[in-house]
Amino acid sequence: MKLLLDLFLTFARIGVLTFGGGYAMLPIIQREVVEKKKWATEEEVMDYYAIGQCTPGVIAVNTATFIGRKHAGIPGGILATLGVVFPSLVIITVIAAFIANFADLPIVKNAFAGIRACVCVLIANAVVKLWKKAVIDLPTLLVFLVVFVASVLTPLSPVVYVLLAAGAGILIKTLGGGKKA
């Protein structure tokens, strides 16, 4: 019981200290989980990250589930995950309620119009960063182009593209195509 509470609180602290998730979180996990709590070794955390990247979902959540499960079984995995999302729930709910009340003020509207221009760039930068890891040869370039054009032009669910792309990846590799890793 004490361990479960400890898992929840430690991962809640990690949630509060993380700005931006993903790799921004790695040094904080290392400090809290590896150095302070000794729940995992440096190598294990790197392994969890690698797995987190090749499984669906939020990387921070995947890592929390792994470490929680290792120390306190399935309840541990669930408590660590709840811990990591708890700060977001509180902070975002407060901010969202606050913004909803002031959304109609002209100054807020203008500020958000400026922010949207910035968000375009942030999304573009995220795409560039992913592109460098993802588009590594001709087949992956084709996958990118086909999915991009199709999803701009059609209202199909992204789920469809994700499933087709996974299938295409397996097919290409099975046929011996693509750059050798």
Place this chain on the structure above:
Amino acid sequence: MILLQLFWEFFKTGLFSVGGGMATIPFLSAIAEKTGWFTSGQLADMIAVSESTPGPIGVNMATYVGFTTAGIPGAVVATVGLVTPSVIVILVIARFLTKFRNNRFVDAAFYGLRPASAALIAAAGVLVLRLSLLNETAYAAGEGFLALFNWKAIALAALIFVLTNFVKPAKKLHPVFFILGAAVVGAVFHFGGA
């Protein structure tokens, strides 16, 4: 009923989004289009808030969308929906972790998934770009080709792009600084025309 629907939409998002927080955006954009719970403009604002507050971006986005759609219960349900597939998948594969990592089918599937995920985010980005840098209603109203472009916003976006990609000290800055800067510029120069 809306809570059940929220849970299901976010369960799908958690299950199929690959490659971190930004990968949830195309799914959220599809939810907006399908349900009308929130607009793409609101979605862009949520991205900005999620990047500027503590917590993983994907989780912040789920909480925000959930709250906007159905208040505090919505925030909880959407967030739990988003993380449920992760928890299930990780609990299942934890036992044969190393085998999973080295499985060539998993590897091959992700070989195809990564560029698709990048493309989906790019396509969602096109929506945000049209919304923030273009002025399609003015153009449709016959105000001419030049009226199509939101020049102030384009100038700001170009500046931020150069700063975040090519200027050494600025490159290392956290996005929150650019978001706050853009808010000030937008308010001072009346970006929204309000």
